[in-house]
Every structure is written in structure tokens, then in C-alpha cells.
Amino acid sequence: MTRSSLSSLTVAQIRQGLLNGEFSAHELAQCALAIIDQRDTQVHAFLEITDTLAYQAADRVDAMVVAGDQLPILAGVPIAFKDNMNQLGTHTTCGSRMLEQYVAPFTATCVARAIEAGGLPLGKLNMDEFAFGSSTETSAFGFTRNPWDLQRVPGGSSGGSAAAVAAGMATITLGSDTGGSIRQPASFCGVVGFKPTYGMVSRYGVVAFGSSLDQVGPFGKTVADVAEALNAITGRDPQDCTSQEHQTDFSANLDQGIKGMRIGIVPAFLEASGVESEIISATKKAYENLERLGAKLVEIELPNANAAMSAYYVIGPCEAFSNLSRFDSIRYGYCHSDAATLVEQYEQSRAHGFGPEAIRRIMLGSYLLSSGVYERYYYPAQQVRTLITEDYARAFERVESIVTPVSPRAAFKFGEIADPTAMYLSDMFTISINIAGNGGMSLPVGLGETSGLPIGVQIIGPQFKDENILRVGAALESCYDIDRLAPGFSAAGQRRGYSDSPRFAAELASDLCPAASTEGGAR
Amino acid sequence: MHLSEKDVRAIATYARIGLTKAEVVSMTVDLNNIIESLKPITEYELDGVEPTFHPIADLSNVMREDVILSGLDPKTALENAPSHRDSAFKIPPILGGGDN
Numbered sequence: 001m002t003r004s005s006l007s008s009l010t011v012a013q014i015r016q017g018l019l020n021g022e023f024s025a026h027e028l029a030q031c032a033l034a035i036i037d038q039r040d041t042q043v044h045a046f047l048e049i050t051d052t053l054a055y056q057a058a059d060r061v062d063a064m065v066v067a068g069d070q071l072p073i074l075a076g077v078p079i080a081f082k083d084n085m086n087q088l089g090t091h092t093t094c095g096s097r098m099l100e101q102y103v104a105p106f107t108a109t110c111v112a113r114a115i116e117a118g119g120l121p122l123g124k125l126n127m128d129e130f131a132f133g134s135s136t137e138t139s140a141f142g143f144t145r146n147p148w149d150l151q152r153v154p155g156g157s158s159g160g161s162a163a164a165v166a167a168g169m170a171t172i173t174l175g176s177d178t179g180g181s182i183r184q185p186a187s188f189c190g191v192v193g194f195k196p197t198y199g200m201v202s203r204y205g206v207v208a209f210g211s212s213l214d215q216v217g218p219f220g221k222t223v224a225d226v227a228e229a230l231n232a233i234t235g236r237d238p239q240d241c242t243s244q245e246h247q248t249d250f251s252a253n254l255d256q257g258i259k260g261m262r263i264g265i266v267p268a269f270l271e272a273s274g275v276e277s278e279i280i281s282a283t284k285k286a287y288e289n290l291e292r293l294g295a296k297l298v299e300i301e302l303p304n305a306n307a308a309m310s311a312y313y314v315i316g317p318c319e320a321f322s323n324l325s326r327f328d329s330i331r332y333g334y335c336h337s338d339a340a341t342l343v344e345q346y347e348q349s350r351a352h353g354f355g356p357e358a359i360r361r362i363m364l365g366s367y368l369l370s371s372g373v374y375e376r377y378y379y380p381a382q383q384v385r386t387l388i389t390e391d392y393a394r395a396f397e398r399v400e401s402i403v404t405p406v407s408p409r410a411a412f413k414f415g416e417i418a419d420p421t422a423m424y425l426s427d428m429f430t431i432s433i434n435i436a437g438n439g440g441m442s443l444p445v446g447l448g449e450t451s452g453l454p455i456g457v458q459i460i461g462p463q464f465k466d467e468n469i470l471r472v473g474a475a476l477e478s479c480y481d482i483d484r485l486a487p488g489f490s491a492a493g494q495r496r497g498y499s500d501s502p503r504f505a506a507e508l509a510s511d512l513c514p515a516a517s518t519e520g521g522a523r
Numbered sequence: 524m525h526l527s528e529k530d531v532r533a534i535a536t537y538a539r540i541g542l543t544k545a546e547v548v549s550m551t552v553d554l555n556n557i558i559e560s561l562k563p564i565t566e567y568e569l570d571g572v573e574p575t576f577h578p579i580a581d582l583s584n585v586m587r588e589d590v591i592l593s594g595l596d597p598k599t600a601l602e603n604a605p606s607h608r609d610s611a612f613k614i615p616p617i618l619g620g621g622d623n
Contacts, residue, residue, distance in 0.1 A: 105599045198578045212577050241585040242577075310564040313557065321538065330612050335605030342617045347541030359540055360553055366538035367526070367554065380564050382574035387567075389575055420553060421560045437578025463579070 006031045006078075007168025007485055011225045014076050014171065018065055025061035025076040029054040029120045032078035036122060036169045039489065045144050045154075045164040047083050048091050049123040054078075057120045064118075073232045075118030080170040082161050083124040084131060084207040085216075087111045094207050095127045095139035098327055098334045098353035108205025109237045110174055110216045117232035122170055125160030129355045130324065131181055131209045133157050134426035135417070138357045143414060146189060147486035148453055152411040155185030155426075158219070162189035165219045168489045172229045173219045178210045179312050180406075180430025182217045183458055186442035187406035190454025191484055192473070193219045194226045197463045198437040199244040202237030210319035213312075213434040221484035223443065223473040227251040230466070248467055254474040259294030263472065264399035267299055269429060275408040278448035282455040283405045286445045289479040290403065290472075300395045300402065304387040308432035311388070313424060314368055314381035315435070321365025327353065360420060389436045396462040401472045403459050405429050406442045410453035429458060439466040443473045444482055526554055 006028065009017070017023050033051050040046050061075050081087060084094045086104035093099045115121055128138040136144045136159025144159045146152040147167040154163040158175025162185035165173055175182045177195035186193025194217040201216040208214060218229035227250040236245040265287055270280050291297055329335040329349030336352055339345035354362065368377045395402060408428055417423045433440045442456035459476075461469040526534075531551045535542045542550060597610045606613040 102603050105595055105602065199582075238587065242579065242582060244579075307563055307567060310561045313561055314564055325539075329605060330614055331600075332603035333605075337605065339615055342615045343539070344541070345615050346539040347535075350539055351541040351546075354540070359542075360550070360557070362538050362540065363531070363534055363550060363554060364557055367530075367534045367558075370534070370537070376565055377561060379574060380567060380569055382576055383569040383572040384564060384567060385575040385578075386572050389578070419556075421556055424560070435578070 025058035029058040045160040054120045072118035079119035080122045086205040095129045097140045109202035128157035131157035132357045155188035157181040165191045178213045180427035183442040187456030188411040190444045194441045197439040202240040202243040204239035208323040258475045262399045264300040264402035302391045311381040311384040312431040317361045317365035406456040406458045410451045
């Protein structure tokens with residue numbers, strides 16, 4: 001097997017290859033770890049490599065193949081997890097000095113389910129500190145670079161999860177999305193990223209940011225891959241009382257097409273200030289393709305969408321302030337050990353353990369929940385939440401899904417957005433569905449005509465109708481001949497003339513995977 | 524509403540974050556900018572609108588059977604503790620002086 005051939009394999013192809021005896025799961029693990037060893041020196045998507053766990057999982061899959069057992073959904077699939085997901089025996093840093101030494105004593109349900117489904121856990125992925133950010137620049141452990149252009153951010157907060165897929169280092173990754181943290185990095189890195197309806201995936205074991213907003217979801221190269229990952233990780237978990245039982249097979253209706261389907265478009269979103277022209281034109285082209293596929297486009301209004309941003313930056317920090325109070329320097333986490341009193345230990349440990357953006361959000365939440373201020377900001381924000389939820393409910397009486405831009409612009413350069421409030425605008429189109437609880441997916445729809453960088457559209461569905469999103473996504477995906485691996489990570493990238501950033505072209509020349517010699521060679 | 528540096532020091536005390544003088548100055552600027560950007564939330568006509576504290580409308584409280592389930596054993600629970608003694612977390616004095 002060659003490196004680029006493993007990188008381009010889908011979940012279904014991996015399964016078929018295992019069943020046909022073309023390769024073993026052990027070989028898949030070897031090859032995946034060798035790819036990471038080589039490529040991640042430039043991308044820095046991984047914070048920890050778990051090669052022993054990957055080989056153990058591979059051995060279990062290979063034993064099933066030998067025994068002729070039915071293979072589970074993600075058998076042999078190289079997977080990796082955002083570093084806010086506890087996985088027994090691994091570091092779970094949340095991209096923060098606060099948790100640099102923390103080793104998880106238990107495993108998050110989403111992680112356990114992905115591994116039980118046969119996935120090969122390769123490691124833990126970089127993120128904005130405690131998921132506070134839209135660029136992965138706030139990680140305490142260095143930037144992750146966008147595989148499409150190493151001078152640009154991968155988006156965030158799940159930047160490592162998106163970049164790992166775009167660079168062909170993992171087939172499926174998991175991220176979390178509180179205001180756009182799956183969809184925006186997926187858009188920036190040209191991969192598929194799915195934020196399920198709140199309650200579809202258990203949050204047990206995922207370090208909380210905003211408990212009424214957080215939801216775990218998968219990244220992959222194709223809609224079909226993401227659907228399989230959802231089949232593996234969704235469903236009721238007694239450990240998370242907000243998780244919901246369901247009977248949905250997310251892969252079932254991917255090929256049904258969208259003929260006659262009513263799809264909502266929001267003209268006001270394309271007229272919003274700050275939206276770059278290449279985003280508008282890519283979105284309009286996607287609308288044309290939806291019509292060509294037989295969908296009926298319906299103009300809708302989300303009159304309170306403008307208020308989502310300010311509601312989010314009230315609710316999010318308030319919930320974060322509450323959740324991050326658990327970092328007390330006593331049970332786990334960074335401890336400023338020479339403090340003379342308990343209060344001094346709290347104050348110094350939190351001041352030194354948290355980075356600037358985390359401190360900013362904790363401080364903001366602390367202020368917004370204080371007496372007299374609560375009534376001015378927090379309570380109205382939750383009333384606005386009602387209006388936004390009603391907007392979506394009204395819209396979904398007329399349409400079966402809604403398609404909008406993901407981000408007002410393509411990936412930006414490191415340091416380009418220094419003002420926190422300007423950075424917050426990255427999430428202007430993604431935030432409202434976290435407020436309302438609906439599911440949404442970012443689907444790549446080509447390269448920007450100015451930037452040459454990937455652009456995604458967001459497909460939104462009614463609550464707990466996430467299969468609608470996948471159905472629209474699978475249909476729209478068929479209109480684009482896009483390689484989901486960044487140029488230089490894919491031989492096809494060169495064939496198709498994406499030669500602007502062939503940073504890894506030399507690697508293509510040495511394509512053979514040195515599988516036999518790499519065991520133990522990965523970090 | 525404009526926050527003073529004194530306000531920011533009070534917020535930091537409440538949040539248990541020990542800011543330096545320079546950090547109080549920059550945090551005051553940052554928080555005032557962010558709060559200014561939240562102004563729209565104070566200007567909505569919201570009379571009679573019920574708040575939504577949670578995105579899923581028909582969730583109800585979940586009670587499990589009152590049976591003992593296994594959890595972390597004390598040794599495991601203490602492994603991430605910066606400081607511990609015997610089977611307890613160890614902290615600095617809270618009542619002034621003496622043995623920890």
C-alpha cells in the first residue's frame with residue numbers, strides 16, 4: 001500500500017480491502033502512523049500519538065477478519081480525537097497548560113464508541129485552548145497549519161481534527177462544535193464536518209465549554225464517511241441525560257437525490273457586511289447546482305439571526321465560566337505550588353494555567369452572571385434564544401433543509417485577526433444553530449476564485465432530522481470533482497492543477513510506505 | 524455600561540484569577556470592547572418572550588435506579604492531583620498556619 005493510496009481511501013474502501021485481504025488492519029495502522037510521522041512535522045495537527053492503542057485495535061479487527069466475524073462500522077479506519085475528549089491513559093490537554101500533565105482516568109463515550117466500532121485510534125488532536133477560538137492559534141502547544149497553505153490557520157477550534165483529514169493523516173476524526181468549531185475548520189481545510197443536532201452524541205467525557213451548546217461530530221473526506229461515523233457514535237448514553245435514542249441509519253438515503261426537495265436559502269446572509277465576494281459566488285453556484293439536481297429553492301427569513309452573535313457571546317462565556325470553575329488546582333490541573341494560602345493557590349494556578357482567551361471568557365462570564373448584570377444580558381440572551389429557535393421552527397415548516405455560507409471568508413493568515421471581537425465574527429453564520437440546537441454540516445464546494453482556498457457551504461436540518469442534511473450533502477457533493485486532500489498530500493491535486501502550494505510535491509515522488517520498518521517509529 | 528479597573532479586579536477576585544496590574548489594564552480594555560459588541564442584546568423588544576435555557580424542548584429529568592455503580596477508585600482519582608496524602612487531596616491552610 002502506498003501512503004497516498006491509504007490517505008485517499010474511504011471508510012467503505014477500507015472495509016472492502018480488509019474483506020478482500022488486500023491489506024490487514026495492522027498494515028493500515030503502520031501506514032497511517034508512518035504518514036503522521038512524516039507529514040505532521042509540518043502540519044502539527046497531533047498533540048499525542050497513541051501507536052500502541054492503534055495496534056491493539058488493529059489486532060482486534062484482524063482477529064475478526066480471520067474468524068470471519070461481521071466487521072463493525074469503522075473496522076480498520078484510522079481515527080483520531082480532538083484533545084478535549086478523555087481517552088483512558090492518554091493526555092487530554094484541551095490545548096491548555098492547565099491540563100498539560102493530566103492523563104485521562106476514563107474514556108468519553110464518543111471515543112469508546114468509535115473504537116468499539118473498529119476504528120484505529122491514532123492520537124489526540126490540537127485545538128484552541130478549551131475550544132475558545134476560531135483559528136487554533138490559542139492552543140498552548142503551538143499552531144496547527146492549514147494543509148492547503150501552511151501560512152494560514154486551519155480554522156478552529158477543532159483545527160487539528162480538520163487538518164488531519166485534509167492532510168490524509170486520518171480518515172475520520174472527531175471534533176466538538178459550540179459555535180462553529182467543526183463546520184468552520186472543515187470549510188477552511190476543504191473537508192466535510194458535521195455538527196449533529198444537540199443530543200445526538202453523548203457529551204460524557206468531553207471537557208465542557210458551553211453545556212447547552214456543545215455537540216460532538218465527525219470530520220471526513222466524504223459525506224458517506226461522515227454518515228458512517230455518525231452511525232458509530234450517536235445514540236442514547238445513560239451517562240449524558242441530554243443524549244437521545246434514535247433509529248436512524250445515516251447512510252440509508254444518501255443516494256436518494258433531492259428532486260423536489262424544498263431547500264431554504266437566506267438572501268440576507270449573502271448581503272451581510274464582511275462577506276467576501278468569493279464566498280458569495282461559491283454559495284450561489286451551490287444554489288444553482290441544487291436547482292440542477294431538482295431541488296426547489298425557497299427564500300426564507302431568519303429575522304433574529306443578527307442577534308445570535310451577541311446572544312452566543314453572552315451564553316457561551318457564562319456557561320464556560322461555570323464549567324471552568326472546576327479547575328481548582330487541587331483535584332487535577334496546573335498547580336502554582338508555592339502559594340501560601342488556598343485562595344492564592346486558586347488565583348495563581350488559574351492565572352498561570354489558563355491562556356489569555358480562556359481568561360477573557362471566564363472573566364466575561366463572571367461579569368455577565370453577576371447580580372444586576374444577569375438581568376441586562378443573560379436573561380435577554382435566553383429570550384433571544386427563543387426567538388431564534390422559533391425562526392428555525394417556522395422556516396422548517398416550509399423547507400426540509402437550509403443552505404448558507406459557513407464562514408464569511410476563506411482561511412486567513414496566522415496573526416491576521418488579532419482583535420478578539422473581529423475573530424468572533426468568523427462564526428457569524430454558524431452560531432445560530434448552536435443556539436437553536438439544530439444540526440449542520442460544512443460541505444466543500446470548490447476553491448475561492450480569489451484566494452484559491454477551499455470554501456464550504458453549510459447545510460442545516462430540522463432538529464433530529466440530520467439525515468436530511470446528509471441527503472442534500474451527498475447530492476450536492478456529486479456536482480464537484482474536488483479532491484478532499486490538500487495539494488501535495490494527494491497525487492490528484494497535481495493532476496487537477498492545484499499547483500499553487502505544492503509544498504509536499506517532493507513527497508509524492510517517494511510514495512511507497514515503508515510499512516515494514518515503521519513499527520515503533522512513530523512518536 | 525463601562526467597566527473600571529476596580530470593577531475588573533473585583534470580577535477577577537470572583538473568578539479566582541490573579542491578574543497583574545498590567546493585565547488588569549489590558550483586560551479592562553478587552554472586556555469593555557466585548558461588552559460594547561453585546562449591546563444589541565440589551566436593545567431587543569422582548570416583553571412577554573419566555574427564555575429558552577436549553578435547546579431541546581421536551582427533555583425531562585432522568586432518574587436512574589438507586590444502585591451502587593463502580594466509579595474511580597481512590598488511587599486512580601488521586602493520580603492527577605498535584606498534591607495528596609494518604610487517600611486525600613492536600614491543600615494549603617485555609618484557617619491560617621499549622622499543618623496542611
